Amino acid sequence: MLSERSEERKGDQCERSICVNNPHLKSMKQDILYHLxxxxATHDLQKQFGDVKFVCVGGSQLRMKFFIEYIAKELGLEDPNGEYPNLCEGTDRYAMYKVGPVLSVSHGIGVPSTAILLHELIKLLYHAHCTDVTMVRIGTSGGIGLQPGTVVVTKEAVDATFLPRFEQVVLGKTVAYAAGVRNIEMESTVFAAMCKLSNIRAAVVCVTLLDRQKGDQLTSSHDVMVNYQQRPQILVGHYIKKKLNAFKST
Known part of the structure; x- marks a missing residue:
């Protein structure tokens, strides 16, 4: 499981380190991230992922591949003759793509699939000695009183009882974890809780596909839906560019 926030000071800059509350990790000869x-033992995770500063996750494998292609172009890292290989190619559970300091990963649908992905992804960042990581969920959602295509940046994630928490049942006992300031959509509670407990700066940015107060049927055309799904990607892309430019100027 995951621990509370900790900070490591390096010089005058306080860097955020990935936290895991598992005393056995350091003594393990091999940690298998099975679903990734x-x-x-067989991968140099620090060499492969140690430069990661931004982790963007979303439900669809195809959407996350589109995002890595988009962000590569935005950051000037696009290779016209290159492909972006799926770094989880040996499994059909998730897809992972990387360009520069950006990691783009699919998490499937719902809390269980997202929790499994985050558990292994956070350990990956820990083993890679990543610091100052920002994680963003880019997704779709149903709006409440909003026009389709509206991009929502989450303020607070709430559960089915409208409480800002994520609950698990461990050995027959209910354990509640405060989820922090996030918004309401299907995967946000587990995403917010696990990122907070792992000392990872996080946000949820989703686009609304419809106003659920007016129904539950998607009536927009395919092209319009594709346009909607690009909107949070563009917003997150601008954020990443801004942060990277700030890093370069310091």
Whole structure:
């Protein structure tokens, strides 16, 4: 499981380190990240992922591939003759793509699939000695009183009882974890809780596909839906560019 926030000071700059509350990790000869098809014995995770500063996750494998292609172009890292290989190619559970300091990963649908991905992804960042990581969920959602295509940046994630928490049942006992300031959509509670407990700066940015107060049927055309799904990607892309430019100027 994951621990509370900790900070490590390096010089005058306070860097955010990835936290895991598992005393056995350091003594393990091999940690197999099964659903990512990665492990600490056969992969140099620090060399491969140590420069990661931004982790963007979303439900669809195809959407996250589109995002890595988009962000590569935005950051000037696009290779016209290159492909972006799926780093989880040996498994059919998730897809992972990387360009520069940006990691783009699919998490599937719902809390269970997202929790499994985050559990292994956070350990991956830990083993890679990543610091000052920002994680953003880019997704779709149903709006409440909003026009389709509206991009929502989450303020608070709430559960089915409208409380800002994420609950798990462990050995027959209910354990509640405060989720922090996030918004309401399907995966946000587990995403917010696990990122907060792992000391990872996080946000949820979703586009609304419809106003659920007016129905539950998607009536927009395919092209319009594709346009909607690009909107949070563009917003997150601008944020990443701004942060990277700030890093370069310091």
């Amino acid at each position: 098809n990665l492990d600490t």
